[in-house]
Each structure stands twice: as structure tokens, then as C-alpha cells.
Amino acid sequence: MPTSADAIWQSIAETPRPTLTQLFASDPDRLAMLSHRIAICGTDMLFDLSKTHLDAGLVELFGELAQTMHLAGMRDQFLSGAKINTSEDRASEHPAERGMGAADAVEQAAALHHRMAALVEAVDEGTFGEIKHILHIGIGGSALGPKLVIDALCRDSDRYDVAVVANVDGEALSEAVAKFDPAKTLVAIASKTFTTTETLMNANSAIEWLREGGVDDPFGQLVALTAAPDKAAEWGIDETRILPFAESVGGRYSVWSSIGFPVAMALGNEGFAAFRAGALAMDEHFATAPWERNMPVLAAFADLYYAQARGCQTRAVFAYDERLRLLPSYLQQLEMESNGKQVMRDGTALNRPSAPITWGGVGTDAQHAVFQLLHQGTHLVPVEFIAARLAAHEFDEAHHQALLTNCFAQGAALMQGKASEDPQRTYPGDRPSATILLDSVDPASLGALLAFYEHRTFANAMLLGINPFDQFGVELGKEIAKSMDDRQSGEFDPSTSALIEAAGL
Structure with a gap:
């Protein structure tokens, strides 16, 4: 039996792989082994990984890798609030926002939620x-999480109109406020450090928009969501x-915290609590x-098999539900910012691929755009389908039936393929997919789904030996942009200097 991580990886890469149809034919228990339901706050989530190339032998090898890389111990440290983010010497305590972690962190999170x-109640009452x-x-995690949740759950809300602005392009802010009445708008400024350049620029412009709209005291309509309350107070926001x-x-794990304020405003406090409760149920499962x-761990096993043993550089996610159309964008930050690393936790070089590129879209639109490559292209792309058993709209149920039928048919077609005497009409098949089927898109199930992806990302990182909780790679571009603002153009390469001149900066 292999004993080192490198030896296990070699065994994984060298293990002969039957086709997916052969795997089903040779193992009548395959579906039971790789398809599981999880009960989440009174609803079910079905995870079907049986159309991946995992089998008992591969799962056993990955189990040995998990033991070698101390996945269980690292998970327990993470969920107990230990300082698992070693490069920044701190814990990563977003599970405490849901109720799991060190007692003091859970208590503090509960107090801040209160x-x-x-x-929220004060706004509801007209204060x-x-x-x-x-x-x-906000920007990054301060925007992507709230935007996803609001778009998924609050389309029919009669509480508040909510717009989320991240892009520093003024067109984004202009579009967001086009139908808003300044006198009836509350502005939430979300920045962990309260120094984020793009966020504060947009905030200053929003204040000017309030002032030009006749609001005598714009700061009286501001709320700050931050881990640096002193900075927000210095900026001029009342501490209350x-x-x-x-x-x-x-940041990318912060939607469960006060960054989720717009979610609580749109859903109400009970809805936001249900969202966190769903995530806690997934925490407990993990x-x-x-x-x-x-x-989360089985899904990570599949991710790693395709990235490491089959050389897959991308992973595609398709939400067969319009309410989840922003999920691929959310996952891009979660997975690529977390695991797009080139060194291990100890600073030594990572001698294998890290995170694949996450991309995707919404079904059935994507079928008429990118599925040609998935079915007949030369790239092997693991695909993930997410759907909900129940629809929320009131149109003919044939809409939802067609949606689900297309979703399931695509997975079947990717696996089965189709032979033809005409090579143009040949589908090679043996292309992997996984399917996640929710009962419905509601606060608890969405909370559980996002927590599933968080823990899957964590498991991938631990099995590779990297730290998923820092993101130093985003800093260099910011530093160079600041130097441009300071007019230090002489420091740049000829191409960049020419672009600065051409733009009139």
C-alpha cells in the first residue's frame, strides 16, 4: 500500500479507469455508493456523483490520501476555531457565524447578529x-455573496428593492440607482477594512447622489458593514x-456575517436565520x-481526480434554475481565490496543478452556446448540474418539467455518447458529470448549498497541502494601480506606459 502522498497520487494516476458505462455495468451498487440524500432543515438535497469516474478503489485511495494529509484533523481544527490560516496567523471563523466553532467566537457572532x-427591525419600524x-x-466577497442570495431568494419580496454595486465603473452605480428615490434609500457600505478603494469611491458618489437628490443629511442614511468599526466611525458613520x-x-466567506445585512433586509430576520441554519446543517454533515x-469530501475527491490524473484544467457549473444564475460567478471567487496557489502551507512549491478554472452558466441557455464543446470538443471538462425539484413560478408546470428533463438528459448524453458512421455526428461519451438536486430554492437549502461548496473547497486545499484562506495574489495589481494614480508612470514597461499616455491618465 502506498504510504506517502506522492506515492498515493501516483497510484491514483496509474489506476486503470473503465468507462462510465462500464462502471455502471460492473457494479449494481454504484448508484447507492455515490448518490446520497442529506436532510437539511426539513428539506432534502440529493448529491449524485455516480456519473464521475470514482469507484470503490479510487475512493479508498483518496481516503488514504486524506489520512496522509491529516484531513480529519485539519477539518476539526478549522471547525473549532484554531489558527488554520497559517500565513496570516489567524483562524478562519465563518462557521461561527452559523453556530459552529470556538465558544467565544460563536457567542460574539450571535451578539453581532442580534x-x-x-x-433591521428599526428600519422596518420607520426609524x-x-x-x-x-x-x-461592496466588492469581491462583500458583493458576490449578497448579490447571489438576493437574486435567488428575494425576487418576489415585498420588503425592499435591493441593488448591489461592486464595479468602480460609474455605469454600474448609475444603473443601480436609476429607479431609486434618494429620500427613501438606505446605503450599506460593505468593506472589511473600510479602506477598499473601489468601495469608498462608489460610496462617495452615492453620498453625492443622495445630496443632489435633496437629502439634507446623507450620512444619516448610511450603514457600515465592516471588521474595522473604528475606521468606519472616522469616515463619518454614526457608531449606532x-x-x-x-x-x-x-471576505469570500462573509455573507453569513453583517455583510449579509442587505439579505436580512430583503428576506427579513427569520429568512436570514434560516439561511444560516441551512449552512449549519451542512457544517454538521461535514x-x-x-x-x-x-x-463535500467525495466531491473534492472527484475534483482532484480530474485535475490531477486526467489533466482537466477547467470545471463547468450549470444551474438549471434561473434563480441560481449567479452561482457560477460566486463559485469563481470561492474556488479560484481560495485554491489558485503555487505554494503549499509551508511555503514550498506545489508540484502539481492547483484549482481548475471554474466557469459555467445557466440552463437551458448554455445548451445552445457551449455544450457543443462539452459533447464533441477535444477538452475533457467535468460538469456539474444544479437543479431544484420544485419551481417557484406560476406558469404551466411544463416549463419546469422541460427544464429538468433537459438537465438530466445532458448528463446522460455526456456519459453515454452516440456512435455514428458519420464522424461529424459521433459523440464520444464517457464525459463526467455530477448533479445536485434541491427540493426547492429556499433560504435553508441555499445556505446548505453554499456551505457545501465552502467545505468542498477546503477539502481540496487540505488534500493538496495549500492554505485556502489567504489571497495575496490580488494585491500586486492593486499596488501597481496605486502607483499609476500617483503618476509614477516611469516605473512601467513600454506597453503599459504607452497605454497610460493613450488614455490620457
């Missing part, structure tokens, strides 16, 4: 006057309207289920 809930619109300004969160909560039935 503070936020009180502010800020008549508020109809919420303008949420500052909603802090813990420094140990990373913490207790054995690897062979632990869905």
Missing part, C-alpha cells in the same frame, strides 16, 4: 423614515449604524459523516 437584527430601497456597495463582524471572517458518505 445587533444587526435590531437594526430611518420611509425606506423602500437598499443600495449595497456600524455593524461589525470578526476579523477572522474572510464534521461527522465518514469520507465515503461525506458529500
Whole structure:
């Protein structure tokens, strides 16, 4: 039996792989082994990985890798609030926002949630006057999470109109406020450090928009969501309207914290609590289920098999539900910012591929755009389908039936393929996919789904030996942009200097 991680990886790469149809034909228990339901707050989530090339032998090898890389111990440290983010010497405590972690972190998170809930109630009760619109300004995780959740769950909300702005391009802010009444708009400024250049630029422009719209005291309609409350107070926001969160909560994991304020405004406090409760249920599954039935870990096994043994450089995610159309964008940050690394936790070089490129779209639109490559192209791309058993709209149920039929048919076609005497009409098949089927898109199930992806990302990182909680790679571009603002153009290469001159900067 292999004993080192490198030896296990070699065994994984060299293990002969039958085709997917052969795997089904040779193992009548395959579906039972790789398809599992998880109960989440009174609803079910079905995870079907049987159309991947995992089998008992591969799962056993990955189990040995998990033991060698101390996955169980690292998971337990992470979920207990230990300083697992070694490069920054701090914990990563977003599970505490859901109720799992060190007792003091869970207690602090609960207190801050109570503070936020009180502010939501105050707005509901008219303390800020008549508020109809919420303008949420952030970037990265401070925007992607809230934007996804609001778009998925709040389309029919009669509470508040919510717009999320991230892009520093003024067109984004202009579009967001086009139908808002400044006198009835509450502006939430989301920045962990309260120094984020793009966010504060948009915030200053929003203040000017309020002022030009006749608001005498624009700062009276501002709320700050930050891990640096002192900076927000210095910036001019009243401390009673500052909603802090813990420094140990990373940006791309922060939707569970006060960064989720616009979600709580749109859903109501009960809805936001249900969202966190769904995530906690997935935390508990990740913490207790054995690897062979632990869905974040099994999914990571499949991810690593395709990236490491089959050379797959991308992974595609297709949401067969319009409400989840922003999920691929959310996952791009979660997976690529977390695991797009070139060194291991100890600083030594990572001698194998890290995270694949995450991309995707929404079904059935994508079928008429990119599925040609998936079925007949030369690239092997693992595909993930996400769908919901129940629709939310009131149109003919044939709409949802057609949606689900297309979703399931694509997975079957990718696996089965089709031979033809005409090579143009030949489908090679043996192309992997996984399917996640929710009962419905509701706060608890969406919370569980996002927590599933968080833990899957963590498991991938631990099995590779990297730290998923830092993101130093985003800093260099920011530093160069600042030097351009400071007019240090002489420091740049000829191409960049010419571009600066051509743009009139």
C-alpha cells in the first residue's frame, strides 16, 4: 500500500479507469455508493456523483490520501476555531457565524447578529423614515455573496428593492440607482477594512447622489458593514449604524456575517436565520459523516481526480434554475481565490496543478452556446448540474418539467455518447458529470448549498497541502494601480506606459 502522498497520487494516476458505462455495468451498487440524500432543515438535497469516474478503489485511495494529509484533523481544527490560516496567523471563523466553532467566537457572532437584527427591525419600524430601497456597495466577497442570495431568494419580496454595486465603473452605480428615490434609500457600505478603494469611491458618489437628490443629511442614511468599526466611525458613520463582524471572517466567506445585512433586509430576520441554519446543517454533515458518505469530501475527491490524473484544467457549473444564475460567478471567487496557489502551507512549491478554472452558466441557455464543446470538443471538462425539484413560478408546470428533463438528459448524453458512421455526428461519451438536486430554492437549502461548496473547497486545499484562506495574489495589481494614480508612470514597461499616455491618465 502506498504510504506517502506522492506515492498515493501516483497510484491514483496509474489506476486503470473503465468507462462510465462500464462502471455502471460492473457494479449494481454504484448508484447507492455515490448518490446520497442529506436532510437539511426539513428539506432534502440529493448529491449524485455516480456519473464521475470514482469507484470503490479510487475512493479508498483518496481516503488514504486524506489520512496522509491529516484531513480529519485539519477539518476539526478549522471547525473549532484554531489558527488554520497559517500565513496570516489567524483562524478562519465563518462557521461561527452559523453556530459552529470556538465558544467565544460563536457567542460574539450571535451578539453581532442580534445587533444587526435590531437594526433591521428599526428600519422596518420607520426609524430611518420611509425606506423602500437598499443600495449595497461592496466588492469581491462583500458583493458576490449578497448579490447571489438576493437574486435567488428575494425576487418576489415585498420588503425592499435591493441593488448591489461592486464595479468602480460609474455605469454600474448609475444603473443601480436609476429607479431609486434618494429620500427613501438606505446605503450599506460593505468593506472589511473600510479602506477598499473601489468601495469608498462608489460610496462617495452615492453620498453625492443622495445630496443632489435633496437629502439634507446623507450620512444619516448610511450603514457600515465592516471588521474595522473604528475606521468606519472616522469616515463619518454614526457608531449606532456600524455593524461589525470578526476579523477572522474572510471576505469570500462573509455573507453569513453583517455583510449579509442587505439579505436580512430583503428576506427579513427569520429568512436570514434560516439561511444560516441551512449552512449549519451542512457544517454538521461535514464534521461527522465518514469520507465515503461525506458529500463535500467525495466531491473534492472527484475534483482532484480530474485535475490531477486526467489533466482537466477547467470545471463547468450549470444551474438549471434561473434563480441560481449567479452561482457560477460566486463559485469563481470561492474556488479560484481560495485554491489558485503555487505554494503549499509551508511555503514550498506545489508540484502539481492547483484549482481548475471554474466557469459555467445557466440552463437551458448554455445548451445552445457551449455544450457543443462539452459533447464533441477535444477538452475533457467535468460538469456539474444544479437543479431544484420544485419551481417557484406560476406558469404551466411544463416549463419546469422541460427544464429538468433537459438537465438530466445532458448528463446522460455526456456519459453515454452516440456512435455514428458519420464522424461529424459521433459523440464520444464517457464525459463526467455530477448533479445536485434541491427540493426547492429556499433560504435553508441555499445556505446548505453554499456551505457545501465552502467545505468542498477546503477539502481540496487540505488534500493538496495549500492554505485556502489567504489571497495575496490580488494585491500586486492593486499596488501597481496605486502607483499609476500617483503618476509614477516611469516605473512601467513600454506597453503599459504607452497605454497610460493613450488614455490620457
